[in-house]
Each structure stands twice: as C-alpha cells, then as structure tokens.
Amino acid sequence: MIRFVLRRNWLRMLIWVTVLAGMVPLVIDSQRELFPTQEARDAYAQVANTPAVAALTGLPYAAGTLGGIFNIKLWMTLAVGLSFAVIFLVTRNGRAEEESGRSEILRAGVLGRHAYSVANWIVFATFAMMVGLACALLAISQGLPVAGSLLMGASLVGVALVFLGIAAVSGQLTTTSRGANALASCSLGIAYLLRAFADVEADGDRSLWITWLSPIGWGQQTRSYGENLWWPLLICLIAAAAACVCALWLEGRRDLGAGMLPDRAGNREATPFGRTQLGLTLRLQRAPIIGWTLGIIVGALFFGGVATAMAELLAGDSSVSKIFIGSSKNVLDGLLGFFTMANALLVAAFALQSSDSIRSAESSGQVELQWSSAISRIRWAGIRMFVPAILSLMLLALSGAAIGLAFGAAIGDTGQALRFIGASIAYWPSILLVIGVAVLCAAWIPRAASAVTWGLFGVAVVLSMFGDLFGLPEWVLQNVPFNAVPRLDQDPAVLPLIVLTGLAILAGVFGLARLRSRDMVGA
DSSP states (O other), X not given: OHHXXXXXXXXXXXHHHHHHHHHHHHHHHHHHHXXXXXXXXXXXXXXXXXXXXXXXXXXXXXXXXXXXXXXXXXXXXXXXXXXXXXXXXXXXXXHHXXXXXXXXXXXXXXXXXXXXXXXXXXXXXXXXXXXXXXXXXXXXXXXXXXXXXXXXXXXXXXXXXXXXXXXXXXXHHOSSHHHHHHHHHHHHHHHHHHHHHHXXXXXXXXXXXXXXXXXXXXXXXXXXXXTOOOTHHHHHHHHHHHHHHHHHHHHTTSOTTOOSSOOOOOOSSOOTGGGSHHHXXXXXXHHHHHHHHHHHHHHHHHXXXXXXXXXXXXOSSOHHHHHXXXXXXXXXXXXXXXXXXXXXXXXXXXXHHHHTHHHHHHHTTHHHHHXXXXXXXXXXXXXXXHHHHHHHHHHHHHHHHHHHHHHHHHHTOTTOHHHHHHHHHTTHHHHHHHHHHHHHHHHHSGGGHHHHHHHHHHHHHHHHHHXXXXXXXXXXXXXXXXXXXXXXXXXXXXXXXXXXXXXXHHHHXXXXXXXXXXXXXXX
16 A cells, blocks of 8 residues: 555655745855855844744744744745645545545545555655655755754754644544645644744743644754754654554544544535536635635735734835835835736636646546536536636725725825735736746646646745745746736836736646546546
8 A cells, every 4th residue: 555655646745845845955055155155144133023923934943043043034934835745645535535535435445544544644744754854955065053053954854744744633523635735734724823923922032831732833843954843743753653553543433534533514406507617617726715715815814914013113224124125115115016927926826726626536436427418528617617717807996995995094095005006916927927837837738737737836936926036037937927016116127917818718728628538637
C-alpha cells in the first residue's frame, strides 16, 4: 500500500517539495543582500518589532541575525504551506478514496481495515520530513548555523505532523472529502489566529500563554537560530501520535463510507432551478461559496482597517516597506495597492477551487451520469467555468467595496468605495486566466491537473507578493499575471488587461476542445 500511495502521489509531492524548499535559498540570498552588515540587521530588528509583523509572521526574536530574519520572512509561510499540503494529500488519499468507492474494492481483498490509512500516513509523514530536511540542508548550504537550521526544519515537520493527525481524524468524522478538508483547514485557521493573538499580546519577546494552545505556536516556540529549544517538538509528536491513534479507533468503530458525524437530511425533491446544470453546480458548491465569501469580506475589512496604522509603521526607506509598497512614491497608496492585490489573490484561490471541480467530478466518476444524458461536455464544463467567473467578479466588487469602506471609515472619507471597486475589478482578467489554465490542465493532463494548477498558482502568489525579495529581473516580475495589472496608485493601462483576457479565452477554448474529444479519465 505504501508503494501504491507513492505511485499515485509522487508528482504532487515533488512539486510541493520543489516549491516550498526552493524558496529557502532565494529568501536567504535576498536577505543577505538587503542586510549585508550587522548594523543593517540591527536596524531591521527595530523595524520588525511591531504588532503587524507579530500578527502576520510571529514574534521577531533574534531579528538581528540572518537566521532570525529568515524566520520572520519565511518560517510561517513554510509551516502553513506544508500543513495545507499534508491536509490535502491525506484527505485526497483517505476520505476521498472512501467516498469514491475505491477503498471498498481494496478492502474486498486481503487488505486489513487499517492498512491503507496507516500507509497513507506513513507516506505523507515521510514527505513532511523530506520537506523539512530539504529546507534545513538548503539553509545550511547558505551559511546559516547548522543547529538552528536543523531545528528550523524539524519545527516545520512537527507542525505538519500535528495537522496530518488532525486531517486523519477529520476524515473519520465527515462523510465527504470536502467536509474533511474544511474541518482540518478550519483547525489550521484557528491555530493561526490563536498564535497571532498570543504574539500581538506578547510581553516583550515572550508570547502569551495562549500560544501553547496552537500547534503553530509549538513549532514557533522552538525559537530556531535563537535559543534553539528542542523540547516543544515533543508536544508536536505526542499530539500527532494521539490524533492518529484516535483516527484508528474511530475507523474501527464506523461503517465503510460513513462518518461519525451524522448527515443532515436533504430535501425530498429538487427545485426546478436545482434540476438545471447551473442550479446543480451552485448547490454542490454552496458551502465553499459561502465560506470563501465570508472569509474574503472579513479579510478585506481587515486590510482597509489597518492600512493607515501600517503605513505609519512602514514610513521611511526600509526593506520591509519595499515588500509592501514596491516602487510607489506614496506609502499609503502603495500599501493599499498591495492589499488590493492580496485580496484579488484570495478571490483567485476561490475561482481555482471552483473550476477544479471539472476535474474532481470526472476523477470521482460522478460526471459519467451527467455526460450520459443530453447535455454536451462543452456546456457541462462551460457552466463550471461560468460560475467561478461571475462569482469572482462579484467577490472582487464586494471585497473592493469592503476595503474602501473600512479605509474610508478610518480616514473619515465615505467616498472611497468606488475607487477600490474599480481597482479590484481590474484583476478580473487575471482571475479569468487562472480559470482558463485550470480547464486547460484538466483537459490535457487530467491526472496531474490539480497538482500543476495549484503549483502554478502558488508560484504566482509568491512572485506577486514577495517577488522583489528574490532579485529576479524586472521583466519576469512584471509578466506575472497579477503584477501585470496596474495597481491602485499607478497609471491605468488597458493593454495588459486585453492580453490577459485573450490568454484566458485561448486557454479556455483549447481546454474545452480537448475535453470534448478525449475519453473520460478516472483518478
């Protein structure tokens, strides 16, 4: 079973390892150029000691060292990214396989009840260890202290193993892969918020006690490149082992295909609209749509509300300010432009998840019943492109208005909403390109579609938000889809929007043409 899981997931794991570990030397090298002297690093330590930095990336301990700066810049991104990867992989090879009926076929042979689950966990625990080891070795190769680098990598592994256990338990509680992913992802979000609150309310460089309620806090309290405390990793290992044992106990006490949490009974009959392809698509994606909408609007209100306070903290010519404002002359406008783009990236993540249903419905076999009816494949896929396209436009407008209202309330100007609605909607062609690429990959490389699309999107997010740190040529950064769109404080340009829209249309057309002509491909 270990060989079976490896054979089906080696490409996904390779992409995750490359993306996560590949950021380590880039960030370290860029920080060495930005802070070449100890004096520059000490100056950065003073700038980094702010509530905003504590909330986003954790307390800036040892910020006067290159290793401490690396932790501020990248540790949180790596920890959260690796945890999400483990959650998705465990759910995809656990609850999703059971939901599709493949686990039943495997158990019909001589396979033990827990063999597939244990093999699943072993493979992805090893994957997490590979990511942690790769990050540590790359940090050592860049001249960072050996002990601190090894502890940094181990802390990433410890956090990921805890969420592996949480994903395993979530798969036993729910009956669907979407439910398991949502439950485990919410747990990760709560852990992040608990850690953020503890760091913002910290006493000096010591977090509030609430941080010990968060697995992310456990990993952060190892304080790599500083005090180098190994004992918090024991908490991670104990929690991960307890969660896996609990998952095995639950698996032995439920029926195959069932979950421990009861299902809510649905309506006896579908409404006339629910019997249409558009109605069915919206019904199937109702929960993600509601969840993403609430999250994006809350995030937009947060962006608009903290903009003025953060602009005061970022005033001056520092490397921290360059991350947020780039080449903008006005700190506040540059920061608001960065927040507007970050908000558009959240909307793009929703659009990608929604359009990815084209491939997930095919791989699970659900699409076979629909394709056998009178509906054409192009119409079926077109509706699943239409839903994220229209909803993303609505979310851009709503979230842009939320940023403008929150910012306007902070400065006493109620007329900011329209300005931010226009700046947000300008990112719609970039989101359409994301949808087009998702359909293109689902049609031409169906088995690797999800891994490739999410991997490309992850690279686009990193380059859009932190591209200046990597020292890449300007023409590379400017051709990233979300960087090509003029920001809030920049002169409007129509040509990039036309090019992005044209590329989106081409990707969608080639994807639909291929989807119509090829055979159906399962998981």
